[in-house]
Amino acid sequence: MAVLGGDGVLDRALAGGLQATGWWAACARSWADLPAPVNAATASSVLLLATRGALPDGPPPHRLNGAAVLVLGRRSDALVLARGIERGAVAAVSTEPPVDDVVARVDLLLRDPQARDDRTGAAARLRRHAREARLFAALTRREVDVLVAMVRGLPAVAIAEAQSVSLATVRSHIRSILSKLGVSSQLAAVALAHRTCDLPAVVGQVRQFHQF
CATH class of the missing domain: 1.10.10.10 (Winged helix-like DNA-binding domain superfamily/Winged helix DNA-binding domain)
Incomplete structure (x- = not known):
């Protein structure tokens, strides 16, 4: 599993938590920083963490050879996560709950595809969230x-x-x-x-x- 992006604390915490549940995980800020032999062709699952309002650079989810790609971020990243879903990610996960809860959610989504929302509905809900959040700026x-x-x-x-x-x-x-x-x-x-x-x-x- 590749864990990309994050602030250096969250990504390591997620990787450590996922390893404790039985996953092998490597974390990095970008694809280029991943240790060999993990890359876009070999990763069976990928977590893309939104940082500063953007997902990490790299191949879009639909080009990751069938890997299960999850996008993760805060409430304020809703629009970014929606774009990730629309580009091929199978699910979006909030990083605001405690890390153990985030790890449990990621673990469930990776192990049980039935737990995932339909991508069209998930992206629509995230976009609606972003529209509603903008109202408060006024x-x-x-x-x-x-x-x-x-x-x-x-x-x-x-x-x-x-x-x-x-x-x-x-x-x-x-x-x-x-x-x-x-x-x-x-x-x-x-x-x-x-x-x-x-x-x-x-x-x-x-x-x-x-x-x-």
Whole structure:
């Protein structure tokens, strides 16, 4: 197995975890850096890790002689992962869960093709995620602060008290948030934030929520 890309920490962690599950794995930043005899012709499976918004250079998945190619990345890499799927990768995997969970997911996808989504549907979902994530870029700093408070479950009155602003101001921010996100309720805005928002302040709050 070839593990390409990554930040030097994640790729080694994935390779080590996969070796512990019985896979032989070699990691490198690019095809040229892989140890012999691993190359595009010999790899039975390939993990391409998105780094800085791009997959590593090398042969596109459809030219890897039948190898099972998986693309891996963060939520913010959704569009890159969609392109990887459209170019021939069999599945996309999030690298945001703990490494052990990522390894377990990769192991399942490589061993059981039935666990993979259909490629057309997977690419469409990733592209939809990228479109929805872009909506949050239109929010102002104040609106992001209000959205974070909404994700925490605070009502408008509590948000106004916490931010030392009037209730009318908070309600105005909420209306603007709903308009920019194209949703009709605070619940829908929070659900969308959980599903696709890539803003660090919101992502941090979402992660805290999921720890309970």
